[in-house]
Structure formats: structure tokens, C-alpha cells
Amino acid sequence: MTQAFTSLQLAEPIARAVAEMGYENMTPIQAQAIPVVLAGQDVMGAAQTGTGKTAAFSLPLLQRLLKHENASASPARHPVRALVLLPTRELADQVAQQIKLYAQYTNLRSAVVFGGVDMKPQTAELKAGVEVLVATPGRLLDHIEAKSAVLNQVEYVVLDEADRMLDIGFLPDLQRILSHLPPKRTTLLFSATFSPEIKKLAGSYLQNPVTIEVARPNETASTVEQRFFRVAEDDKRRAIEHILRERQIKQAFVFTNSKLGCARLARAFERDGYRTAALHGNKTQDERLKSLEAFKQGEVDLLVCTDVAARGLDIKDVPAVFNHDIPFNAEDYVHRIGRTGRAGASGLAVSLASGGNDNRLVADIEKLIKKSIELEALDMDTRRRAPERVGRGDRGERSDRPERGDREERRGDRSERDERRSRRDDDGWRKRADGGSSHAARAHKAAPTDPFFDKPYEPTAAGVQELPAWESQGRRLRKGASLNIRSRRNTAALFAPPKPRTEQSLQREAERRQALDDARDEVQCTAEHAQ
Template sequence: MAENQQKALAGTSPEKFGDFGLASELLKALDDLGYSSPTPIQSRAIPVILEGKDVMGAAQTGTGKTAGYSLPVLQSLLYHANTSMSPARHPVRALVLVPTRELADQVYEDIRKYAKYTRLRAAVVFGGVDISTQTGILRAGTEILIATPGRLLDHIQQKNVNLGQTHILVLDEADRMLDMGFLPDLQRIVNLLPKERQTLLFSATFSSEIRKLAKSFLENPVSVEVARKNATADNVKQAVYHVDETDKNEAVEYLLRQHQQKQVLIFSNTKAGASRLARQLEKKGLKASAIHGDKTQAERMAVLDAFKEGNISVLVATDVAARGLHIEELPCVINFDLPFVAEDYVHRIGRTGRAGATGEAISLCSAKDEKLLNEIEKLIKRKLPLLTIPVFELKKEKIDKAETAGSGKRSERSPYKSVGLEKKSQDPWFDRPYVPEEPSGEEKRPEEQVSRLPKKPLAALLGGKPKA
């Protein structure tokens, strides 16, 4: 095994998982899953972790980071595997910390599959569910614990778990944990761990804050990066559509019907926006649902299961809810809203094109999103293709023609002056959004009743110059 590890460290990538010297129980589980050849991050990380070194691992989302750290962790713990019923024989020896419930559940499912033929126990704890349902599992003992920081501290406070024998710590998606304000919780948890331990930090992106965190928590870490910093996958086709802000709902519907994908994940920046878009798509006859932090864990898991099984074809999600989602062969991701943080763009489009599959990432960009788009392009160090939707270009032309009728020139008040991202005029008539269909009485909101649109249909407005 040592020879294979040195070979990998020297730059010779193992062609099979058996080249790492993994136990037969783990190799059998990988065969069941159809895994034959390791991915680049796995080829480089597994030998280093098996040597007991601290690791900072960076790779594009969907390239197998979970297996990259969990396989060597399981290999290291096989010595402690036993069938005893005593909780004392099953202390927490490896702790995996993740930022969200969905990612915690996904990592747990993956590790459980890899450990299928071993005698090691794995458990997962996260918020949003009754803590008492997790208490019994923890008190029965488990060698590998996957947890979100807040819920883990709750269990520690209730003395349901002890970390005194935890000699392996994994921080998965550490950048997201910092973004979500988990640093104080992480520090409290690390202070409870033995000083002599192995720490592994994995993420799709490495910010300066993450590198500072690594200096505090890791000791002489080996940096394993298989892609340039904040890179996006080459197998994901990316494009940006210029649309007016008030046309975004219609644009999404148009793109969904044109592409006819079986599964599409749409990102919204707000929980209310996600729910509203899902309702509107449902009214248009599309099988859509929303997932966000205001939903209970049971509701979120039910929606996610329905999406994975194909009962729902369109899932509208916020960043927090979507982190950790793993959908096999998800063909398309749509950014209804561009993310406020450019790094989130990398995570979002990483939901598609996983494990070498091809994918498509579409973003809608209005005039107010131009700065966000510039930040994204600066981060990923590339310009994204800028496209237009023909049906909306035709709409712009009709409005321009209506304004110029009898005047011989285009009105400077038009919000559709050209294909680019020009700033909209301050004319109150055009700055009011147009809604072709009035919402039902049940869904109509007070602000919609007061300030939504001119009473005349759009066709009537095209007959002449609008009145202010």
C-alpha cells in the first residue's frame, strides 16, 4: 500500500481503486456502485490522507470529493470495527462537519454505502427535526458522525455525544460554513477535540478566509488542487440571457418549454421568490415545487425525493437549501436571480455536469444584475456568452415601433432601447411591471392590488404613445 501511495504522490495517477491498497470490504462496495476508476481529486487526495497528513482539497463541485475523503477515513477506522453492543466500543472516531441539512444527509448516505460491508457505524445529526429522535442513535454509539455545527453543539450540551476520542476531523464545504457564520461554532467544536488529530478541509473554492481558517485548524497541510481556483467545469455549457426584470417569469417558462429537460434546478435569491416562482410555474401546467429554509425538514426531503424520482420536473431553491443536493445526471441549472456572492455561482452550476456528465447552466440577467454578472466573470476569469430570447426581442421591436410612430425617431423613454443592458428610464409608466394574468384572490398580495399594472392589456398599449 505504501508503494501505491508514493506512486500517487509522485504524480502517477492510480488507474483503479485497488491501486490504493483499500480493504476488500471497501472495494466490494465500490464495485456495487459501479465505481471503477478514481477521479483526479480522489487519485491525489486518498494516498495523502492514508498517510495521516492534514489536507486542503479543492476541486470542482461534482468531482467526487466525498469519496475522496471518506474512503481513506473508513480505511483508517477499520482497525476499530467490532460487533459489540456496548456504546463504549463505538465512540466517535471521525467527525464530518457540513453547513446544511441536505449536504449532511447526502454525505451520510454516501458513507453508509461505502461502509456497507464493514462493521463501522455511521450516524447523521442536523437541525429541523426533533432532537430526541437522534439522541438514541448517538447514545448507542457510532464511529463516524456527520453533523451540522449547531445541532452537534446541542447534542454536546445534552451530553449525548463525546468527542474525546475523535482523531479525524473533516470540514466539508468550509467556505459555506464561514459564509453562514459558523466560525464561532467551529472553534467551540475544535476546542473539544484531541490536539493530536488529522484534519481534512475540502471545498469547491478557496477564499483568503478559508486559508486563514486552515492555518488555525490544520498542521502543515498538503494542498491538493485539481483545478484552478474558483474554476467552473469545462463540461458545463454556460450562457446568459438578457431579459428585462419584468420578463423573467415568462423567460423561465419559455426556456423550460424550449429545452424540455426532465429535471431542472432553478435558483432564487429569496425564499419568498422561490415559492412565488414555483406557484406561477405550476399555474402554467409545469410540475414545479420550491425548497427553502422556511419549509420543515420533512417537507424539504419529500420535495427532494419527488424531484429525484421524476414526479417533479422543476425544483426552485435558495442557495442554502440547494447546497449538498446530488441529483444523478441533472441536465440543467437556471439562475433566475444571479447570486449576490460570486463564489455561489460556482457552487450553483456545480449541481449539473457531475462525475464527468455534460450539463447546461443558464442565467437570466437584467439591467440591475449587470454588476453581479461582472463580478462572476471576474471570479471565473472568463466572459460568458450573451444571448437574447427571440420572443422578447420581438416584443421590444413592437414597443419601439409604437413609440416612434409619427415622430420619426425612437423615444428615449423606452425601457427596451437595445439588446444590451441599458438603464431603464424613470418614466413611471414603463417602470411599472406588466402582469398578463391577474393573480387569483387567494394569492393576490396588497402591494400587487395597489401598484401592479395599467388596466389596459399590452396589445392596447402598442396602438399609440402611452400616457404618463
């Protein structure tokens, strides 16, 4: 039985924002988690992606933080009260946008900090004061060390996608961050799976948590149609395009296992006429955000990405997800296909296996989701098949290297053009030699010649050295010296040579020395007399 948000008795500013966003009934994770968080208890929640976890922890936190709401401009009146930690930049930015929408009619401030961008604007925002801080662990530690983030008044901590944070090695960072927080706080941990590592983390930092499981761990959404096809490696891209045409799919995620394969596959789709964007770890943060925004606005048909986009990204009405490469980790399969069929909508998840190692990976997925998987054959329209590549493509090159064959083709085209050009040039010179009437030959014959170059060589007479006109004018030949070297000039000495000493000068010097000795003796006698 579904529950309405009106039954939560949320404060008017928050209830108004929720109503404007079109929320009416709560999802299972929201119905179970929100009352527990409102009561101030720790939560350990497991829910599949796309079930509304963000609202499940954001709404009760904002409700409890309203007691600290104030309109003061002083940063001291706006310390960090709630900290939300997430594994990726895209997910942090998305959650921050959602929190900002929920709190738009309150005086509560929120900010987001993540890596890949300049720290200065983030530092300025933190120093102005925020009540809710959304962050990735690495960048938050940078701000803590720079003393721009002070966490000694934090009352609520949220660890979202905790399993993913542990997978990518954030456990030491989490431990350092949690050591800066007050021991008395409310901690909320949300994860798509409950692995032994997650349970150990919860046991270390949660106090008597309420465990909430709205779905069996690693269960996929029932609204997603899952299909597995056996396709040769070189035919995977063509298979995706065939399904897109057959199902009339306008937008989709396409997942690969490598950053290089992601970039190459995106370029291949672009050559086939699809509006495509690539999303992987080598992209700058600005490029990644722009790609996501273009996909949300419908300006991009296919978002080709690695697992950086497999967690938590909430893009509405995405009809399909394609696994061009079967994920190495079976749990990543659950997160990948969670990008479609969100919030009760239907979706399609297609995975392409080429045999070999892919069969083992499919078996791991089958074991994880506890569903039987059948590899189907895909009957594609052979008339639409792309022309075979030359060069390495004939030796069974992988489909994630399409541009190599194109380079071979372009190189072959260039060599043919060069050969034709050289033949054409040879023919032209041959015509000129045969007295052809080409324009170039006529121009060559009409060119005037200098009779000087037709004279035979005449050596100069022995012993006679003739100067060129430009050297003979105003110069005389000097024996043994180059004409290009100027003669040395007499220059005045910088210091005059010492003059010979006369008898008078010697006598004056002796008198001066004697006067100095007398003065020294007089000073010494005066000093002794004074003692």
C-alpha cells in the same frame, strides 16, 4: 491518466461496496487525496463541486477505522472516531447516506445529526454508539451541551464546504467544537475556494497540511454550457419555459435570491402545468427532504430553490440550471451551476439578466471565473405569451409576484358576478311589484296573513295594568316591585344570638378562674422547691 480504485488496495468490505456502486476510476481529487489521508496526513483540498470529494475523504477514513471494528453491542465499544462537519442539513444527510453505503459490509456504525428535527431519536442513536458522526455545527453543539455526544476519542475531523460554513457565520461554532477534540488528530479541510479566511482557518487547526488543488480556484466545470440572456424582469419565467420547450429539458434547478420569490415562482410554474417543488429556508426539514427525494425520483420537473441547495447536493443527470435571479455573491454562481454537469456529464447553465444591478453582478461573475460573458438576446415565441395581467401588472410589477395580478382578476370576476346577481334580484322584485307571475311572487301572494296586525293601535285605559297570560297565572301584582324578582324568604340564622348572662354563670366563671390561678401558683412553688 486515470487510476482505478483497485489500485488503492482497499479492504475487501469497502472495495466490495465501491464496486457495487459502480465506481471504477478515481476522479482527480480522489486520486490525489486518498493516498495522503491513508498515510495519516492533514489535507487542505480545493476542488469544484461534483468531483467526488465525499468519496475522497470517506473511503480512506473507513479504511483506517477498520482497526476499531467490532460486533459488540456495548456503546462503550463504539465511541465517535471520525467527525464530519457540513454547513447545511441537506448536504449532511446526503454525505451520511454515502458513508452508510460505503460501510454497509462492515461493522462500523454511522449517524447524522442536524437541526430542524426532534433531538430524541438522534440522542438515542448517539447513546447506542457510532464510529462516524456526520453533523451540522449548531445541532452538534446542542448534543455536546446535552452530553449525548462525547468527542474525546475523535481521531479524524473533516470540514467539508468550509468556505460556506464561514460565509454563514459558523466560525465561532467551529472553534467551540474543535476545542472539545483531542489535540492529536488528523484534520481534513475541503473547500471550493481558497479565500484568505480559509487559509487562516487552516493555519490555526491543520498541522503541516498537504495542499491539493485539482482545479483553479473558482473555475467552473468545462462540461457545462454557460449562457447569459438579457430578458425583462416580467418575462423571465416565460423565457425559462421557452428554453425548456426548445431544448426539451425534462428536469432543472431554478435559483432565486429570496425565499418569498422562490415560493411565488414555484406557484407560478405550477399554474403553467409544471410539476414543481420549492426548496428554501422557511420549509421544515421534513418538507425539504421530501422535495429533494421527489426530484431525485423524477416526480418533480422543476426544483425552485434558494442558495440553500447550491452547495454539494449530488443529484445525478440534472441537465440544466437556471438562474432566474443573478446571485448577489459571484462565488454562489460557481456553486449553483455546479448542480449540473457533475462527474463528467454535460449540462446547461442559463442566467437571466434584466439590466440595472444585474449588469454589475454579471461583471463580478466575469471577473471571478475569468471568462468573457456576452449577454445575448432571447427570441421567444410571442404566440405562446401569457395574457397580460390587470391591475398592478400593467405598471411593470416584478415577475416574482404573479399571484397579485391573479387576485385582481379574481376580484374583478367576483365584482361582475355580484353586479349581475344584484341586477337579477332587482328585476325579480320589480316583477313582483308589477304583479309579475314569477314563482316567488305567487308564493308571496299565497302566504296567509294575521288579521291582528291589520288592526289600528288601541291604547289601554289609564290606571289599568294588564298582565300577560304567562305572568297572570299563579302570581299577584306587587306594588313597586318587578314581577320577575322573587320575594325574599325568611331564613334561619347561621349563629344564635348570645344569651344574657345570669348571676350564677358569672359566679361559676369566677370560681373557674380562681382554680386556674391556684394551680399555676402550686406549679411555680414546686419548681422553686426543686431548685
